[in-house]
Amino acid sequence: MNKAQGAMSYDELRGAIAQRHRALSGRLQQIAEFVLDHPTDVALGTVAEVAQRSGVPPSAIVRFAHALGFGGFTEMQQVFRSRLVAGVAPSYKARLARMKSEEKSVLGRQPAAVLSRFVSEAQSSLVTLSQSVHARELDAATAILAKARDIYLLGLGGSFPVATHLAYVLRKLGRRVVLLDGTGGSIHEQSHAATGEDALVAISFRNYYPDTARLFPELVARGVPTISITDSLLSPIVEGARVVFEIQDMPEPALRTLVAPMCLVQAMAIGLDLAAD
Amino acid sequence: MNKAQGAMSYDELRGAIAQRHRALSGRLQQIAEFVLDHPTDVALGTVAEVAQRSGVPPSAIVRFAHALGFGGFTEMQQVFRSRLVAGVAPSYKARLARMKSEEKSVLGRQPAAVLSRFVSEAQSSLVTLSQSVHARELDAATAILAKARDIYLLGLGGSFPVATHLAYVLRKLGRRVVLLDGTGGSIHEQSHAATGEDALVAISFRNYYPDTARLFPELVARGVPTISITDSLLSPIVEGARVVFEIQDMPEPALRTLVAPMCLVQAMAIGLDLAAD
DNA sequence: GTGCGATTAGAATATTCATTCCATTTGTTA
């Protein structure tokens, strides 16, 4: 009623409700309690649904929103929805918005600010990684690698660093590795010896490197067990893969730090080594 | 259309979309890509909003839902909403606790536990990075690169992924880059043309790759301005460098994720590009 | 018990929204 609630976080709203609870009328108190106990219902439901579940008429819900300073139910609902999106993607939108604004400010142009931006970007990509990769996939991947005679690595363009890193670690651990880098001629020749006894790890992000998209199906067709690391289930290296690791929210090519895939391949390699004992 | 999609989990829906993607028409493929990339928008938005953000007419969105076997957009949206509620249910605390317990349990050898170990290790290495790198060094480094005609990159062995990544980004930004990788003969020949007009970025960690230790002094002696990224001030690529980035606490070669140096070179490259305007 | 202000419920309304339909375009086969 009195306070102008422009943009409000969910936690702030909780505090505000708790504070005013005593001052509210009977019905409104009842709604306050329901709303604090069932934030998800408020976020996703309609006025009628919330009204029914909390046992009050729809108009009371709207009055409640008004009493809190919102223009209406819809406005209040936005705050509850923000809590949901925060739960799945740690401040994805906020991050983007912050980057956009910083980019244009004078501060954002200083190298030090650029570094801290990439650091925080990398941090959140690591959080996402550990959330989105499931144990089952990792187990399956290491099982494939454990049985392989030779391990073929396919990662070109922007993904090449990931492939070289995996190659390095696997070789350190005594595995036989063929890095498909296309030096000294066609990449087809390098992969010509691959069979079902071997294994392939393919890495590719948007925009998918043409050679990768071309070679991958050939190897799959030849029966080579395949592990794919990519950023979308629609990428050209998904179909036919035994295991797919999807790493979401990859920024545009020039801005990606490759932190998440680097960590992932590292864990695959070391996990393989530990499981072998 | 054909499949009766009663109750469906979000992951199942993702799989279904990926599977049918090829069989869909152009517009519908475009929508498929958008919804996989922006599940939150679909969960919370209206048909009109989703349509606008994905750049298609609203009717196409409905047709997409139909093509997937749903009765309409609203029905499909329920699946996307289920993902949001699932995301908040096991709260941060629970998830964090689970990670902690896994880490210490006997299951430490399982790949999933290995991954979470590398992730947390990478997290702390990023924190260290942003603390130990100072603005002055970054400014000096970008200044050197800005004046360079060609940028030579020297990073062999375990550091090679970092060098290739830097090469990729710098080239994307239109810089002339020479990656010293030793293919097709001696690495000396590749670097033969470097002069004081150019610049060198050298990356090396223990155990320092012999070729790096050999080539580095030569280039310095020839007057090439140099930026070094290494793990100790006693490393062979420190003496003579204009700027030295010391990244501490690098684990042994097979265990390092290269997360910190990857971030650093990324920031250097982008910082250079932004400063150039 | 009476009168008054605050509160409430439910119907009425206006808006937003998903869906459908059809004319037009696009792509394909003959």
Next chain:
DNA sequence: TAACAAATGGAATGAATATTCTAATCGCAC
């Protein structure tokens, strides 16, 4: 090139929804 089928975009439609309005009710002081 012509004819056909599939796909597309945009307007029309009807349902669902939030909000407002008003009459009725409640609580309370006197």
